[in-house]
Amino acid sequence: MKYLLSGLVLISMQAYAACPSPLRMAYNNDWLPYVQLVDDIVTGTDIELIRTLAVQLGSSLQLIKMSEQRALQQLQQGELDLIFAASYTEERAAYAYFSLPYRQENITAVLNEDLLTQQPELTSKADFYQLAAKQWSGAVNTAGYYGEDFEQFKQNKGKSRLFHVAEEFRRLQMVAQGRAQFSIVDHKVALFHIHQHKELSSLRVLPFLLHQSSIHLMLSKKTISQSCVQQFDLLLKKRLRRPTASEQ
Template sequence: MPKGVFQFCHILLLCVFTFPALGATSKAASPICAHPLSAGYNDWPPYAWQDRQGVAQGLDVELLRSFAEYLGCEINFINVPAKRSHQMLKSGTLDMMMGATKTFEREEYALFSSPYRHEEVRLFVLDEKKDSIKLSQWQDIFSQKLRLLVPISGWYGADYEQTRERLAQENLLVLSPDVDKSVQMLTYGRADLIIGDAMAMPYIASQHQGIRLSVLNPILDHNQIHLMLSKQSMSVEQLKQFNKAIKVLTNNGEVARIIHKWQQLSLAKQTKISNQQSPIDRQYAGLSSLMFSK
């Protein structure tokens, strides 16, 4: 065989064996989601809740679905109480959670994604009292002797944490088991103010109790919100891929679009409360048609 022909055949054989090998390595690499991922959530509208058909709905649910779709992953949403979901995340029986604030305690058992949205803690009054209660800073609660309603579960910012004992000593602190009960107590005149998430508090008040709240000026806390991935069932590589999805969908405007849609939905629900429906009906009525419109 002529030398030139031999050299050509040698190069051809190298190409035949080399390029398929490169392709095979890519296909053999572990996929981001080798199986459907389980994501825990509890009822916290408008971020997450279970509708009448047992399907997860809400702002955080839609955002996680978008991240998963970008990565080619399937998500199974599991409705579970908050405390139990953290235990399941620790053991690896749950892969992910949404809407999480990063803490040192949680970092012991979870990987935190890049932040994908923000959350504010605000003070609210009944709409009919918005002109009679003026508050520009936290200390006005003490100077004006305003009674504050606080759901027992949640983080409400440094101002509250640092003055909680003083509030109790001056009989200005009224604790309640949850947001629903807090709104009820506010309407019964048990307190002057209520504290909570800037989006969830007025939404739940309007949908569950048919009550309109007005927000006051101070922003008590501003938190970055993350996904939590179980250290037992998820890998650092999977975390990197979810961070990539968050970055891409943030940069192309998809995250902002979804958040804006839910902000508008929340506002619409607060300003148009139907008196012909039960509180439970009000929570879900019309959401299906509004939720997936673009």
């Protein structure tokens, strides 16, 4: 029995050792509630989740500040180990593993209330992209993935109408100040900022979604083994099975 237990412990240690330490992950700006920067301290719901997973895997999390576009390049080259809050695409899957989803993302657009009330015909995603292509400019993180409809818009009719602004709060400010007519946003993040900042009180989110997707961790195929990905998935599966407070 002693040898059996020792063997099980050894197997468990080998499984966790499959993940490198530290795990290098990129971040860039405030993205509340998922990422929060206070001086040199980085927290937020996504960050704390991944910190916890890293510790449970016998590793640690090393955060490296860089732009989203550069982070994707660094992950592909093996200079980063993982990226959080990632949507699955076939292009990304060529160089990265995707974990099980750990939350859902709801993408919509934010406009000034006055502009929204002037557009009673704006009732669907198709209506939005038609108006955006003809009349509006948008402040958007163009490195983000907001669904195939946005990708087509970005590469064609919207190409000359989009300003790349990485930080979500700055994008919302531009819309509130009339420097852009819309911004593509995470629904939860937009509502958080609108409720927190009086200067954004004129902003409204669309009454429909532009895109909805599962959110994953992206793990570099150059530095992360499939065994490590499996360990991440096991831990995420356990967390997803936990009942919420309302279910208890």
